Amino acid sequence: MKTDVVAEKTVFIVDDDDAFRDSLGWLLESAEYRIQPFASGEAFLETYRGEPGCLLLDIRMPGISGLALQQELNKTGFRLPIIVITGHGDIPMAVSAIKNGAVDFIEKPFDDQVLLEHVSRALTMAEEWQQQAARQREAEALWNGLSRREKQVMELVVSGMANKVIAETLDISPKTVEVHRARVMSKMRADSLPDLVNLWHRIDTQSAAS
Amino acid sequence: MYQHDDYQPLDRYRQLAEKSPDLISRHSPEDFVFIDVNPAVEKILGYTVEEILGRPAYELFHPDDADTWMNRASSVTYREGVYTNVYRFKCKSGSYIWLETTSRTIRDPETGLLEEIICVSRDVTERVQAEQTMTRLARVVEASSDLVMFCNGSHQIDYLNEAAIRTMNIDKSRFPTLHLEELLPREAYQQMVETVFPQVLADRNWRGEIRLHPRSMEDRIAVIQQIIAHRGDSGELQYFSIIGRDITDQHKAEEEARQHQLEMAHISRLMSVGEMASGLAHEINQPLAAILNYSRGCLRRIEEGSMTRLDQVTQALELIARQAVRAADIIKRLRSFVKKTEYQRMVFQINAVCEEIAQFLDQEARDHGISYRFMLDEQNPVLHADKVQIEQVILNLLRNAIEAHGQCEKEEKLITIQTVSQGGQLQVRVSDNASGIPAEQLENLFEPFFTSKESGLGMGLSISRTIIEAHGGRLWAESDGSNGTTFTIRLPLDK
Numbered sequence: 005m006k007t008d009v010v011a012e013k014t015v016f017i018v019d020d021d022d023a024f025r026d027s028l029g030w031l032l033e034s035a036e037y038r039i040q041p042f043a044s045g046e047a048f049l050e051t052y053r054g055e056p057g058c059l060l061l062d063i064r065m066p067g068i069s070g071l072a073l074q075q076e077l078n079k080t081g082f083r084l085p086i087i088v089i090t091g092h093g094d095i096p097m098a099v100s101a102i103k104n105g106a107v108d109f110i111e112k113p114f115d116d117q118v119l120l121e122h123v124s125r126a127l128t129m130a131e132e133w134q135q136q137a138a139r140q141r142e143a144e145a146l147w148n149g150l151s152r153r154e155k156q157v158m159e160l161v162v163s164g165m166a167n168k169v170i171a172e173t174l175d176i177s178p179k180t181v182e183v184h185r186a187r188v189m190s191k192m193r194a195d196s197l198p199d200l201v202n203l204w205h206r207i208d209t210q211s212a213a214s
Numbered sequence: 215m216y217q218h219d220d221y222q223p224l225d226r227y228r229q230l231a232e233k234s235p236d237l238i239s240r241h242s243p244e245d246f247v248f249i250d251v252n253p254a255v256e257k258i259l260g261y262t263v264e265e266i267l268g269r270p271a272y273e274l275f276h277p278d279d280a281d282t283w284m285n286r287a288s289s290v291t292y293r294e295g296v297y298t299n300v301y302r303f304k305c306k307s308g309s310y311i312w313l314e315t316t317s318r319t320i321r322d323p324e325t326g327l328l329e330e331i332i333c334v335s336r337d338v339t340e341r342v343q344a345e346q347t348m349t350r351l352a353r354v355v356e357a358s359s360d361l362v363m364f365c366n367g368s369h370q371i372d373y374l375n376e377a378a379i380r381t382m383n384i385d386k387s388r389f390p391t392l393h394l395e396e397l398l399p400r401e402a403y404q405q406m407v408e409t410v411f412p413q414v415l416a417d418r419n420w421r422g423e424i425r426l427h428p429r430s431m432e433d434r435i436a437v438i439q440q441i442i443a444h445r446g447d448s449g450e451l452q453y454f455s456i457i458g459r460d461i462t463d464q465h466k467a468e469e470e471a472r473q474h475q476l477e478m479a480h481i482s483r484l485m486s487v488g489e490m491a492s493g494l495a496h497e498i499n500q501p502l503a504a505i506l507n508y509s510r511g512c513l514r515r516i517e518e519g520s521m522t523r524l525d526q527v528t529q530a531l532e533l534i535a536r537q538a539v540r541a542a543d544i545i546k547r548l549r550s551f552v553k554k555t556e557y558q559r560m561v562f563q564i565n566a567v568c569e570e571i572a573q574f575l576d577q578e579a580r581d582h583g584i585s586y587r588f589m590l591d592e593q594n595p596v597l598h599a600d601k602v603q604i605e606q607v608i609l610n611l612l613r614n615a616i617e618a619h620g621q622c623e624k625e626e627k628l629i630t631i632q633t634v635s636q637g638g639q640l641q642v643r644v645s646d647n648a649s650g651i652p653a654e655q656l657e658n659l660f661e662p663f664f665t666s667k668e669s670g671l672g673m674g675l676s677i678s679r680t681i682i683e684a685h686g687g688r689l690w691a692e693s694d695g696s697n698g699t700t701f702t703i704r705l706p707l708d709k
Contacts, residue, residue, distance in 0.1 A: 021500050021504075023500065023501065023504040023533075023536070023537055023540070024500050024503055024504045024507070026504070026533075027503070027504035027505075027506075027507035027508045027511070027533070027537070028504075028507050030507060030508055030511040030530075030533075031507040031508070031510055031511040031514075033511070034510075034511040034512075034514035034515045034518075034520070035514060064496065091495075091496045091499050091500075112499060112500075112503035113499060113502045113503035113505075113506045113507075114503070114506070115506075115510075116506075116507070116510035116511070116514070
């Protein structure tokens, strides 16, 4: 039923209501999900270190509220798809949660089928995010392997400049530009110019440079 | 001979006049010129005899008193041919002293023309000033806004000042026979006799607060605050002065403040019911959601064959049962909240309550383009019940009516509020002309958690009916299913 990719992920549950948290875990386990429950946002933030999965988050809690937890999580840099669980009449809060980056919300009490669909979708999304992140890390690693001059040349190449113009801009000979360009293509493992442009878009030059 | 015979007594009179401490003088009728004066003039007025003789006394009168004698003013008395006048007269030093003068006019026996005036005057400045002080004090007492009464040892009242008369609405003709007992409630008078007066006699002074309540008093509220015992030189009790205060305005201000506070508490109570409903919705949601999760989880396991043993099922059912109990407890708590904390019977006018609640929801009604129509019983029936609870019921019915209009598209949106008292029963009807309630729903309307509203909890009518039944009344709904709904509260009226 489920792909292996989904099966190795964890559904994190953060809800202050013991019975509800327990019953939610019970339901998810019946669909063979691995779960990890937390009674508070604080407890979750203390434990979570970027493991793949998704988060079922109660929006109304004492201590760190659902919304605050979401903001805290955004700060850590870990990307975890969040499904917000709202109670009766919490729609405005759900809207804020979505604006904050939650991928979905579900109003309790909910139908198990609906919940499981949401979870499955979130985990697929987590997988995509994970792959994206891996690709980004890869591209950034390659970028960091370039020399300063090679980085300059790559920047100008992806902006669409011809070798001659690059040579003038950097005040070096077109021949040298050609050598640098070949090294960039090889180091970045790019087969073509479009390939290189794709890689370029994955790199966050700001964070990669630091 | 004749002269000689007369000489002796005249001489003695003269001697007497010379030695008299009183000022003895003779005056001409014109401007009262001093014709003759005894030496006392120097001590009393400061002028020597020589200085004063020939001077018109008229010039030395205080301007305000100059004509009192001529005009026979109130300061002048006449008895057996002798006038007595009290007036201010200018001394040599320029200051005025008060003189009391008895004067006699000498007239020509034949023509009756005024020949001269003989006066005997004495300095009464001290006496007059003391009298003036007394008069002023009396005026202060009389004009004081405090209530002042004097009564004797047997509590007979012989004086009341203007404020006391006015506040207690006392008939002035009753003065001579008015007794303190009549101004106080029986127990208060008893308390005065038994403890207050003995204490006044012992300590001279008593302070406290005793409510005055004569039968004649209408809408004022007054209290005795102080009693003073006055004794004569030999220590015998002369009279008591009783000082009180009209505290109507103060009382009214306090009452208004209290009323205001009550209203605030009241509004916050109405609000808190709304908040409670929303909080309750969240609370009940939790066990319900848990029950749903447990049962769906069970079904999945059973379907997939991972749950085969009876003890596994039993365990799951126990989890479910526990959550059902939790939900039931929440409902129980709500019931006790409604029952316990708000049962305070009082007397109030139902019409006013209807109007206030309508006012309270006025903005909501306007937002929906709804107008009210009042058909209130002209006899203004009075209900003896828990006002807050009755208000909650009416608030609930009105809000329902407003929301009913919100869900339909009729052009004229009207809510009629009617009160009718008849045969010892009071009916309050709240009718809307929205789309009505179908007959099959009408029966379930008062069941807990029955609702037709997106945001409703379905507790309002259930609680309302509980409240009305606790008051020995009934609450029901009628609707033709298309042209509106009427909710009727029927409550017994006190005989």
